[in-house]
Amino acid sequence: MTLTLLVLFAAGLILGIPIAVCLGVSSVITILLHDLPFAVVAQRSVNALDSTPLLAVPLFIFAASLLSATGVTSHLFELTRLFVGRLRGGVAQVNVLVSLIFSGMSGAALADIGALGGIQIKMMEAQGYMRRFAAGTTIAAATIGPIFPPSIPLIIFASAAEVSAVRALLAGVVPALIVTAALMVQIAIMARRGNLPRDTHRPSASEIGRKFTISLPALLAPVLMIAGLLSGVFGPTEVAGVIVAYSVVIGILFYRSLTVQRFFTAARESVEASANILFIVATAALFAWVLTIGGVPAMAGQWLLSISTDPLVLLLILNVLLLVAGMFLESIAAILIIAPIVAPTLMMAGVPAEQLGVIFVLNLMIGLLTPPIGMSLYMVSIITRMEFGEVVRGVLPFYLPLFVALVVVTLFPGFSTWLPNLIMQ
Template sequence: MTLTLLLLFVVGLVLGIPVAVCLGLSSAITILVHDLPFTVLAQRSVNALDSTPLLAVPLFIFSAALLSATGVTAHLFELTRMFVGRLRGGVAQVNVLVSLIFSGMSGAALADIGALGGIQIKMMEEQGYSRRFASGITVAAATIGPIFPPSIPLIIFASAAEVSAVRALLAGVIPALVVTVALMAQIAVMARLGNLPRDTYHPTLPEVRRKITVSLPALLAPVLMIAGLLSGLFGPTEVAGVIVVYSIVIGIVIYRRLTVQGLWHAARESVEASANILFIVAAAALFAWVLTIGGVPAMAGQWLLSVSTDPLMLLLILNVLLLVAGMFLESIAAILIIAPIVAPTLLMAGVPPEQLGVIFVLNLMIGLLTPPIGMSLYMVSIITRMTFGEVVRGVLPFYVPLFVALAVVTLFPGLSTWLPNLVMQ
């Protein structure tokens, strides 16, 4: 049964069939061939979507689309540029910091690239950076978004592994800062060795004050979200709803750029993005059920425990598995397929669920910028009209800080568990 399922899935991928369709179609054919109850198709798919934490996914997507429609991304970029742009390699540092700030609104790597990529790369080119370097740091910095709350992949992981979504989201705060610092350190080294340019923009004090005033409402969105989670007053879904209302209010009342047409466009964009994600969730749940019936989780657990019972060794094995999976599978699909198989064993071995979620997401985000699939690479290639190979060469230096950050998060579980334990004792 398992062999039939995997062969059909691989054949579908080779033929270029979308991942969600491959998951659902291979599962349906396997169920039919092996005479399993066909009603499972509807039951498992619907049950997978009947989850309160998953309601946060379309709401967070909608809030990010609303904030993009108000033009806050340009304000955030200019504000950050005023503070660190004068450093050598400063505009590249701005790129990373803006990705961190915007990640508190979007929760997805591709959303960050779509909203910020064109602005960031154009600005860096105007300041004398090569297009290859600009595209490389833009892709690398987009890995921060899915780790820092609101993280859509972490919400998906919490649902798949049946752990607290609030704890999973809080666990991403410090690791996201670790990734940010690692990328900024790499830029500082490259700036010194490669004589990267300084920003030519010299803002006056009144301009800085004006930009802070204009940007403050947008900056309060991630603060409001994290405060809601830390206070315990809201869960992920409630926080997402609050951020949607807040985004509409500041877009209409403060920025006065959110029109009825813009609201409709943001809603339509959010529906399309949410449908794509939830289609994968439903299909992957069916795929995971067939794997479970075939005894794959039990076999995988026995094999892992036969190799080692040491949590660190098990995490190193998982890192390799996820890095390879991330090269070929869409990240949400990979979480939904792999998490139910390996999570029970690693949790039983003593790996904290918060650390496990962060490791899952960080590995798969690195996979988004790793050939042969690398959706982030393709997206930047489209934005910049560069060849895929040029984008890959641009991102090569930034694998170093990303893997350093991954090693740090793997070796020090406290980075992921400290904040959730502090808040939710």
């Protein structure tokens, strides 16, 4: 049964069929061939979507679309540039910092690239940066969003591994800051060696104050979200709804740029993005059920424990597995397929669920910028009309800081567990 499923799935990928369709079709054909109850197709697919934490996914996507429609990304970029733009390579540092700030509104790497990529790359090019370097910086910085709350992949992981979504989201805060710091150090080194450009304009206090005032409502959106989670007043779903309402209010009353047309455009984009994600959730749940019936989780658990019971050794094996999977699979599909198989065994061996979620997401985000199917690479290639190989060359220097961050998070679980344990004792 398992062999049938995997062969059908691999054949679909080779033929270029979308991964969500591959998951569903291979599962349905396997169910029919092995006389499993066909009613389970509807049952497992619907049950997978009947999850309160998953309600946060379309709401966070909608909030990001609304904030993007109001033009807050430009304000955030300009404000951050006033503070660090005069450093050598300053605009590249701005790129990373804005990705961290905007990650508190989107929670998805491709959303960050879609909203910020064009602006960031054009601004860096205008200041004299090589196009390839600008593209690489943008892609690498976009890995921060899916780790820092609100993280859609972490919410998906919590649902798949049946752990607390709030703890999973809080676990991403410190690792995201580690990734940010690693990228900024790499840029500083490259700036010094390559004599990268810097701003010559020295902003006045009044200019900074004016731009800060304009940007303040946008800056308060992630603060509101994190404060709600930390205080326990809101869960992930509730805080997502609050951020949507907040985005509408500031878009209409403060920025006065959220028109009816832009609202419905944002809603349409959010429906399309949410449908894509939730379709993958439904089909991946069916795929995972067939794997479970075939005994794959039990066999995988026995295999892992036969190699070692040391949590660190198991995490190193998982890192290799996820890095390879991330090269070929869409990140959410990979989480939904792999997490139910390996998460119970690793948690039983002593790996904290929070650390496991962060390691899952960080590995798969590195996969997004790794050929042959790095979706971030293709997205930037389309936005900039650069050749795919040129985009890959631009990303190469940033693998080092990302892998350093991955090693740190793997070796030191406290970076992932400290904040959840502090807040949710």
